[in-house]
Amino acid sequence: MEILRIPVLTDNYIFLLHDIFSNTAAVVDPAEAEPVIKKLHELEAELVAIFNTHHHNDHVGGNKQLIQQYPQVTVYGGVEDKGRIPGQQVFLEEGSRINFANRTGEVFFIPGHTRAHIAYYFPSQSGETGELFCGDTLFAGGCGRLFEGTPIQMVDSLSKLSSLPDNTRVWCAHEYTLKNLQFAVTVDADNLDLQQRYDEVKAHRSRGEATVPSLLGVEKRTNPFLRYSQPALQLAVNSNDPVQTFARLRGMKDKF
Ligand code: ZN
Ligand code: FE
Numbered sequence: 001m002e003i004l005r006i007p008v009l010t011d012n013y014i015f016l017l018h019d020i021f022s023n024t025a026a027v028v029d030p031a032e033a034e035p036v037i038k039k040l041h042e043l044e045a046e047l048v049a050i051f052n053t054h055h056h057n058d059h060v061g062g063n064k065q066l067i068q069q070y071p072q073v074t075v076y077g078g079v080e081d082k083g084r085i086p087g088q089q090v091f092l093e094e095g096s097r098i099n100f101a102n103r104t105g106e107v108f109f110i111p112g113h114t115r116a117h118i119a120y121y122f123p124s125q126s127g128e129t130g131e132l133f134c135g136d137t138l139f140a141g142g143c144g145r146l147f148e149g150t151p152i153q154m155v156d157s158l159s160k161l162s163s164l165p166d167n168t169r170v171w172c173a174h175e176y177t178l179k180n181l182q183f184a185v186t187v188d189a190d191n192l193d194l195q196q197r198y199d200e201v202k203a204h205r206s207r208g209e210a211t212v213p214s215l216l217g218v219e220k221r222t223n224p225f226l227r228y229s230q231p232a233l234q235l236a237v238n239s240n241d242p243v244q245t246f247a248r249l250r251g252m253k254d255k256f
Helices: 034-043 063-069 151-162 177-187 192-206 216-222 231-236 242-254
Strands: 002-008 012-019 024-028 046-051 074-078 090-092 097-100 103-109 118-122 131-135 169-172
Touching: 002 034, 012 034, 012 169, 024 034, 034 046, 034 063, 046 063, 046 097, 103 151, 151 216, 151 242, 169 216, 177 192, 177 242, 192 216, 231 242
Parallel strands: 024 046, 046 074, 074 090, 131 169
Antiparallel strands: 002 012, 012 024, 097 103, 103 118, 118 131
């Protein structure tokens, strides 16, 4: 399975999963249809699946047109999103399994950004890396805003994701990394791994390069929204409670 990144809208990424053996493809969160159709034509691949993480329009905006163009496509999403994802046919919950190419993916129910948000995780297998498609829940250097969920839900959701292996690639849906790290260094100033990452990301972005995917191990060391149990972060927000620390960090980031 090869994974292609298609930049769309202002800062969204659509991910196209390509099975080179059967020449079929799946897309994660198609914000728009045209760039996906163009890429499928280039590859001469057939679209068989749409994997949606949540119902926001910058994640499902291309569903309708893709279904028209590829009537055989199957549309997946979270069961709690029933009625909110155009064309949804498969209703997934925590522990559901999905198949694409020679890989079996696991579904995590990760509410917080929305009440129905899910992630798709393909564990590493026979020399291939582990892949996590986490939509707007975990970002490189940050996390999603709490539109429909509570801090405790988001902490539970993020801790599910951060329990995965360090070498998991994190495919988040937005290029927000630089802005996220600009905030991170204000609350975790003594973190040398974070400083180094911030410098690297500044250099990448100055050359117009993508910073997604990142590695989960790097997120665990540098992302303040996974580090709510660390004394340095708790000190920065004057709390000794992990969930309260998370909530205060999220509140600060909302106004940053
Ligand atoms: Zn969203
Ligand atoms: Fe989004």
